[in-house]
Amino acid sequence: IQMTQSPSSLSASVGDRVTITCRASQSLSNQINWYQWKPGGAPKLLISSISTLQSGVPSRFRGSGAATEFTLTITSLQPEDLGSYFCQQSYRTPYTFGQGTKLEI
Amino acid sequence: EVQLVESGGDLMQPGRSLRLTCAASGFDFDEHAIHWVRQAPGKGLEWVAGISWNSGSIGYVDSVRGRFTISRDTATKSVYLEMNSLGLEDTAFYYCVRDTNAYIRGTFDPWGQGTLVIVSS
Numbered sequence: 001i002q003m004t005q006s007p008s009s010l011s012a013s014v015g016d017r018v019t020i021t022c023r024a025s026q027s028l029s030n031q032i033n034w035y036q037w038k039p040g041g042a043p044k045l046l047i048s049s050i051s052t053l054q055s056g057v058p059s060r061f062r063g064s065g066a067a068t069e070f071t072l073t074i075t076s077l078q079p080e081d082l083g084s085y086f087c088q089q090s091y092r093t094p095y096t097f098g099q100g101t102k103l104e105i
Numbered sequence: 106e107v108q109l110v111e112s113g114g115d116l117m118q119p120g121r122s123l124r125l126t127c128a129a130s131g132f133d134f135d136e137h138a139i140h141w142v143r144q145a146p147g148k149g150l151e152w153v154a155g156i157s158w159n160s161g162s163i164g165y166v167d168s169v170r171g172r173f174t175i176s177r178d179t180a181t182k183s184v185y186l187e188m189n190s191l192g193l194e195d196t197a198f199y200y201c202v203r204d205t206n207a208y209i210r211g212t213f214d215p216w217g218q219g220t221l222v223i224v225s226s
Contacts, residue, residue: 033212042200043150045214054214086150090211094166095140095152 001025001089005098012105018074020101022087027067031091034063034072037100038083046085047072079105107131107215109139109201114220117191125220127184127201134182138162138204140213141175141186143197153199154186158207168194191224198222 002025012018022032034047045054047063050070062073074081082105087098113125127139140155154165154175163175174187184201198221202213 031211035213042216042218043213044216045205045212048205048212048214088150088211088213093152093155093164093209093211095155095211097150097152099149 001028001091001096003087003089003096003098005087005101007101008099009102009104012077012103014077014079014105016077018077018081018103020072020085020087022065022070022072022098024068024070024089024091026091028070028089028091030066031089032063032065032070033088033090034061035086035088036081036083037086041083043086048090077105081105107203109203109215109217111199111201111217111220114199114222116223116225119192119224119226121191122187122189123191123222125186125188125199125201125222127186127217129182129184129201129203132203135159135179136207138207138209139177139184140202140204140209140211141184142200142202142213142216144200144219145194145197148197151197152211155204155209155211156184157209162209164209188222191222193224195222196224 004023035043037043051063060075086100141153177184198219201217205212
């Protein structure tokens, strides 16, 4: 399953609404996850199953979509949101990832 | 605190073998599947292999099937990735990741910090 993520990079200001999109080559049901990867750290699971926010993740992160089109939205960008974001399908093996979006503040 | 610590990365010649180790702590090891995910320089993330809690279900990406073997040891709370016939294309950071499920379901949380494998002549 191919995961096409866009944009590959974006620059936004504090308080902006940011949207990242992932398109799958086939329907994923609800089996898509989103991760955040900050510089110097390990990837962190933000959202699972399209829209389930993980414990401790701020509510400004929202996941939405269905079938083959999915979106990660940061409703009000904060300085600590700097990093890369990538989607991943957990519908079937081999699990595959989007190419990532590098977010600059 | 849940921790996954990878070790074993090294500079290797093509065709050689290497074993990576993932040491798990801070959670019930028998309640989670474990995976290896890699990222080659300048490339995206690639799922490599996964193993269920009881080793009853194992999966590999096609590019490593037959060359790599994933295994786990409950006594030492470790997961291994035995890598044979290494090729230049295997150069990458290798991350150990915990599945949120005991079976291979593909939601990864948390991730280790990674260990670097370089294959070069």
